[in-house]
Amino acid sequence: MVEAEEADDTREVGRRLAAVLRAGDLVILAGPLGAGKTVFVQGVAAGLGVAGAVTSPTFVIARVHRGGRVPLVHVDAYRLGGLAEVEDIDLDADVERSVTVVEWGSGLVEGLAGTHLRVEIARPEDAAPASPTATDTSVSDASISADAGDSVGAPASAEAAGAADTGGVPDAGGQRVIRMAGSGGDWPRRLSLLVPLPSSAGRQ
Numbered sequence: 001m002v003e004a005e006e007a008d009d010t011r012e013v014g015r016r017l018a019a020v021l022r023a024g025d026l027v028i029l030a031g032p033l034g035a036g037k038t039v040f041v042q043g044v045a046a047g048l049g050v051a052g053a054v055t056s057p058t059f060v061i062a063r064v065h066r067g068g069r070v071p072l073v074h075v076d077a078y079r080l081g082g083l084a085e086v087e088d089i090d091l092d093a094d095v096e097r098s099v100t101v102v103e104w105g106s107g108l109v110e111g112l113a114g115t116h117l118r119v120e121i122a123r124p125e126d127a128a129p130a131s132p133t134a135t136d137t138s139v140s141d142a143s144i145s146a147d148a149g150d151s152v153g154a155p156a157s158a159e160a161a162g163a164a165d166t167g168g169v170p171d172a173g174g175q176r177v178i179r180m181a182g183s184g185g186d187w188p189r190r191l192s193l194l195v196p197l198p199s200s201a202g203r204q
Contacts, residue, residue, distance in 0.1 A: 002197060004176040009197060010036040010121070011043035013178055016197075017119075018047020020190040021099045023070045026113035028105040031121035036176055037103045040121060044101055045072050056103070061089055064098070071098040078104040083111070115185030122177045 004010040021027070021044070029037045038056045045054045051067030057076045065072040073094045080086055086108055091100065095112050102109045110116055180191055 002178040002180075004036075004178055004197070006174075007036060007039050010039045010176050010178065011046070012197060014040040014043025014045075015047035016043075016195050017180070018044045018099075019195075020193050021048070021070070023098060024096050024113065025099045026095065026109065026116040027099065027101045028109060028116055028118050029101060029103045029121065030106050030118065032123065035121040035123050037121060040119065040178070041072075041074055041101050041103070044099070045074075048072055048099065062091065064094065073098045073100040075100065075102040075109070076104060077102055077108050080104075080108060083108060086112075110183075115183055115187065117180060117182050117187055117191075120179045120181075122179070124175055124177070 002013050004013055017027075027044070029040060031037055038054070042054045045065055045068070048070060049068035050065040050072045052065055054065065054074060057063045057074055058078065061077075061079070062073060062075040065074065071094070073091065075089075075091065077086065091109070091112055094100065100112065106118070182188060182191060
């Protein structure tokens with residue numbers, strides 16, 4: 001468990017996790033809207049050294065970011081209705097050669113790999129953002145400039161896709177609690193290698 005005091009800490013936890021990730025890994029992110037899932041993925045991308053900005057693929061469903069030591073497949077499964085829709089976007093074609101990180105993937109994508117890591121990001125109630133950003137399902141947890149990654153799947157509309165890529169929501173700030181639990185494989189050993197945040201910013 002890690003306590004992240006602000007968005008930069010959440011991003012840094014993702015960056016440090018990237019140091020123990022390898023091709024074929026599946027990471028499933030859980031947490032409410034505004035928890036910082038996309039911010040966490042930005043850290044993973046930075047740690048892998050992939051090219052381009054990372055925003056939530058809410059409308060395009062998935063993006064592939066290349067240029068790092070291993071490609072990053074970033075998926076937002078919020079709008080997917082079941083396993084059949086997951087299979088329709090052919091994610092399994094990239095899983096073995098990439099690190100695949102799926103937001104809202106619990107109960108949908110575990111079968112894409114033999115093992116997976118679940119990362120749960122929780123926000124204490126006293127740090128919850130005010131409405132409407134906490135409940136707006138049309139935008140990502142946190143978005144920055146337009147993404148340079150390849151898109152997988154079709155956006156709902158050109159206008160919607162543009163809004164997802166460039167219409168950023170400010171990070172809500174506040175403390176986050178990040179819990180990681182591996183299923184199968186050597187996740188316990190790898191997680192034990194993670195460098196903790198400084199005690200002034202969080203603890204592991």
